[in-house]
Amino acid sequence: MKIVILLDSSGTNSSEKIKGKAIDVLPLHFTFPNGTDMLDIPAEVEKREIIKLISEGVDIKTSQASPGEVENKYDELLEKYDHVYHIPITGNLSSMLQTAMMVSRDEKYEGKVTVYENLNIAAQAIEQTALYISNLLDKGEISTPEEITSAINEYEKSMYIAIVPGDLKRLTSGGRGKKAVTTVLNILKTKVLIKWEAEPKKEAIGRTINSIMEKIVKVYSSTYSNGYEMVFVRTALTSKKIYEAARNVLIENKVNFSEELIPNIYTAHAGVDTIGFIITKKIG
Numbered sequence: 001m002k003i004v005i006l007l008d009s010s011g012t013n014s015s016e017k018i019k020g021k022a023i024d025v026l027p028l029h030f031t032f033p034n035g036t037d038m039l040d041i042p043a044e045v046e047k048r049e050i051i052k053l054i055s056e057g058v059d060i061k062t063s064q065a066s067p068g069e070v071e072n073k074y075d076e077l078l079e080k081y082d083h084v085y086h087i088p089i090t091g092n093l094s095s096m097l098q099t100a101m102m103v104s105r106d107e108k109y110e111g112k113v114t115v116y117e118n119l120n121i122a123a124q125a126i127e128q129t130a131l132y133i134s135n136l137l138d139k140g141e142i143s144t145p146e147e148i149t150s151a152i153n154e155y156e157k158s159m160y161i162a163i164v165p166g167d168l169k170r171l172t173s174g175g176r177g178k179k180a181v182t183t184v185l186n187i188l189k190t191k192v193l194i195k196w197e198a199e200p201k202k203e204a205i206g207r208t209i210n211s212i213m214e215k216i217v218k219v220y221s222s223t224y225s226n227g228y229e230m231v232f233v234r235t236a237l238t239s240k241k242i243y244e245a246a247r248n249v250l251i252e253n254k255v256n257f258s259e260e261l262i263p264n265i266y267t268a269h270a271g272v273d274t275i276g277f278i279i280t281k282k283i284g
Contacts, residue, residue: 001143004081005133006073008065008096009040010089010265011126018127021134022081026073028089028096028265029063037063045264051236055272062268064089064096070103074113085148086115087129090122092198093269114145116152119198123266124231125161128280135283160224160279161196162203164212164246166238167271168192209242209275213249216277220255224279230257231280237272246275 008026012018018025027039030050038044040062045051054060065073077084086104091097097118104113121129132155136142142151165171168190193203193212204215220230232250234243250257262276 001083002081003083003085003137003145003148004077005130006077006084006086007126007130008089010093010096010263011087011123011130013042013261013263017131021131022137023130023134024073024077026065026070028065028094030264030268031061031063033059040264050264051267051272054268055237060268062094062265064094064099067099067103070100071106074103074109078112082112083145084113085133085145086113087121087126087152088115088118089126089265090196090198091117091119092200093122093265114149116149120161120196121152121156121159122161122196123163123262123276123278124233124260125159125278125280128231128278128283129155132280132283155281158224158228158281160219161276162193162216162219163196163266163270163274163276164191164193164209165270166235166242166273166275171270209245210249213246217249217253217255220279221253225256227282228279229282230255231278232257232259233262233276233278234259235262235267235272235274238275239273242273242275 002022004022004024006024006026009028012025027041029037030040031037038048050060074084086100088096088100097115100115101117103109104115118126129152133142133148133151136151142148190205190207191209191212192205193215194200195203204212206212232247262274267274
């Protein structure tokens with residue numbers, strides 16, 4: 001069975017890592033204050049300077065792909081593959097999960113499309129998960145949609161995803177993560193580390209990035225140092241001061257990490273000064 005893993009653009013910046021793999025991407029949408037709409041495609045994001053507009057305070061919203069777009073993507077992929085395994089954006093950020101599950105229930109996709117009920121895996125952790133599953137498929141260690149689901153369930157158990165939002169009010173404007181940061185929303189110059197789960201929770205607060213980094217280093221060294229890897233993410237416009245402060249702490253504490261830009265959808269949700277830390281098992 002030829003299986004393709006489908007992500008949406010909240011889970012990847014279409015990085016070099018997924019090129020040449022049986023991994024495809026469904027673009028989500030950005031909506032401007034005047035109601036115009038565009039797809040979250042790297043070339044379009046760069047051309048229309050989306051990240052710069054967000055940094056200037058423009059109220060750019062995000063939205064899911066329509067049922068028709070999901071159906072068209074499934075049909076396109078099923079011309080080349082026997083089965084589509086879809087890992088959508090986490091359900092606490094978008095209705096994309098519910099839409100994908102609804103579309104996949106159409107009788108024409110019976111036995112041909114599986115949607116993972118993603119409640120926890122966010123940002124580059126989705127890409128890491130896809131790469132992990134792709135590796136298992138390539139090695140023949142798994143071969144069916146059911147085995148993929150079981151493998152993701154196990155992989156997810158040891159995953160750590162945390163962000164330091166650049167703009168708490170932007171993050172919570174749609175109710176996302178609000179419960180985790182309500183007590184500090186109105187405190188000026190406060191940094192909050194949020195562990196992203198089905199119900200996001202506050203991990204640490206501090207006046208500086210360095211104080212937040214103490215928690216990240218402690219979590220990594222106590223639980224995840226052996227057999228794990230960290231992806232340190234930021235936006236294209238994260239301030240040099242924030243970026244270098246976090247990066248220097250990771251280097252000083254000998255944390256094994258790689259760096260990537262956070263998907264644009266998360267920048268729209270949490271602000272341009274957002275940074276994040278994704279820890280997963282090393283991919284074979």
